[in-house]
Amino acid sequence: MYCEDVPVRDVVEAVGTPVYLYSLAHLRDAFRTLDQAFAGTRHLVCFSVKANSNLAVLRAFVNEGSGFDIVSGGELYRVRKAGADPRKVVFSGVGKTREEMEYALRSGILMFNVESEQELEALNEVAGSIGVVAPVSFRINPDVDPQTHPYISTGMKKSKFGIAIDPAAAAYRHAIALPHIDVVGVDCHIGSQLTSTSPFSDAAARVRAFVETLRRDGANIRYVDLGGGLGIRYDDEQPPDPRDYAKALTDGIGDQDVTLVLEPGRSMVGNAGILVTRVLYLKRGEAKNFVVVDGAMNDLIRPSLYGAFQGLRPVVRREAEPMTADVVGPICESGDFFAQDRQIQTPTPGDLLAVMSAGAYGFTMASNYNTRPRAAEVLVDGNEFAVVRERETLESLVAGEKIPAML
Ligand code: LLP
Numbered sequence: 001m002y003c004e005d006v007p008v009r010d011v012v013e014a015v016g017t018p019v020y021l022y023s024l025a026h027l028r029d030a031f032r033t034l035d036q037a038f039a040g041t042r043h044l045v046c047f048s049v050k051a052n053s054n055l056a057v058l059r060a061f062v063n064e065g066s067g068f069d070i071v072s073g074g075e076l077y078r079v080r081k082a083g084a085d086p087r088k089v090v091f092s093g094v095g096k097t098r099e100e101m102e103y104a105l106r107s108g109i110l111m112f113n114v115e116s117e118q119e120l121e122a123l124n125e126v127a128g129s130i131g132v133v134a135p136v137s138f139r140i141n142p143d144v145d146p147q148t149h150p151y152i153s154t155g156m157k158k159s160k161f162g163i164a165i166d167p168a169a170a171a172y173r174h175a176i177a178l179p180h181i182d183v184v185g186v187d188c189h190i191g192s193q194l195t196s197t198s199p200f201s202d203a204a205a206r207v208r209a210f211v212e213t214l215r216r217d218g219a220n221i222r223y224v225d226l227g228g229g230l231g232i233r234y235d236d237e238q239p240p241d242p243r244d245y246a247k248a249l250t251d252g253i254g255d256q257d258v259t260l261v262l263e264p265g266r267s268m269v270g271n272a273g274i275l276v277t278r279v280l281y282l283k284r285g286e287a288k289n290f291v292v293v294d295g296a297m298n299d300l301i302r303p304s305l306y307g308a309f310q311g312l313r314p315v316v317r318r319e320a321e322p323m324t325a326d327v328v329g330p331i332c333e334s335g336d337f338f339a340q341d342r343q344i345q346t347p348t349p350g351d352l353l354a355v356m357s358a359g360a361y362g363f364t365m366a367s368n369y370n371t372r373p374r375a376a377e378v379l380v381d382g383n384e385f386a387v388v389r390e391r392e393t394l395e396s397l398v399a400g401e402k403i404p405a406m407l
């Protein structure tokens with residue numbers, strides 16, 4: 001298996017396993033394809049940092065002219081380190097702290113996607129205390145079923161995110177009256193890994209109607225942020241082509257004179273990355289076979305957390321009998337698996353397996369559970385590769401801990 005022109009084996013020899021590998025060409029291509037799909041409309045693509053926040057990945061998007069969707073002060077710190085223009089940064093999330101608000105205000109970001117009235121009050125106060133005005137969109141809840149996994153559906157009435165459309169109208173009236181708030185837009189995000197366009201067009205149409213209402217109320221709406229959510233192919237899904245996705249959104253919004261903001265995460269990076277792991281043992285059981293690998297749920301939690309499908313492929317192809325097995329990690333949890341009852345080529349200890357489509361929500365959701373150092377990350381460009389995050393060391397894992405004098 002190659003990543004661009006680099007044999008995956010060469011990377012493993014240099015860096016070890018488990019290792020995340022990203023293709024720069026794929027990142028660029030995903031960005032350009034989406035950006036071009038919206039070419040006929042004033043728009044700003046804000047890569048959603050939570051999907052992959054490595055500084056090198058962020059820099060690659062900075063170089064493409066991307067903006068960024070952040071959900072924490074930590075992500076703001078990252079995008080600034082990567083050289084992002086703060087005027088292309090939107091700040092989402094239900095629980096922004098006052099410290100984070102001040103940091104974002106002082107950085108001069110494009111807008112805050114506000115998710116509650118109390119958050120609005122806090123933002124007005126923080127902005128007032130440092131003598132600035134905060135640009136605001138409310139995240140509204142169009143109550144559209146995205147037909148995706150419940151943990152990643154976010155735009156329905158029972159969701160913790162956003163404000164339902166009716167109360168949002170009152171929230172806007174209130175916001176317009178606040179001295180340190182400038183109402184600039186409307187925001188929504190209905191969910192992730194969507195594989196059809198209809199929820200997108202439904203949501204866009206509801207946002208459009210709402211924008212018209214707000215304008216009648218005297219709001220100067222300049223931005224409509226339609227979030228992220230475009231799905232990718234993990235298995236046999238048929239996600240919409242970026243052009244069809246763009247058409248669904250732009251048709252839904254119609255001829256409103258606004259700048260469209262998009263917050264794609266997964267579709268920019270998901271299939272640009274793999275996680276390479278090494279087979280440790282083959283354990284044949286009476287009821288099941290297990291392939292034990294050196295990567296685990298702490299490296300890539302999606303299968304454990306969502307029952308998500310991730311493709312698995314041998315890094316070096318050779319003749320082998322097929323077998324059905326669970327591919328599991330070393331962690332002390334039954335939920336620690338990459339695949340269950342999967343047909344794979346019978347591996348031999350030492351073989352390398354690539355966990356496919358691991359570029360999004362892979363490393364960013366990694367942890368140190370079982371005191372496992374987090375994996376290295378590598379970026380490939382043509383026939384070159386660079387380590388863009390060193391594998392953690394055992395010393396670094398305990399660096400912040402102290403044994404107090406009382407012991
Ligand atoms: N904007 C907002 C406000 C979001 O909450 C999200 C994702 C995005 C944009 C980016 O959505 P995307 O284009 O990536 O679908 N960890 C889960 C996905 C969680 C998504 C959270 N929000 C997974 O591994 O499937």
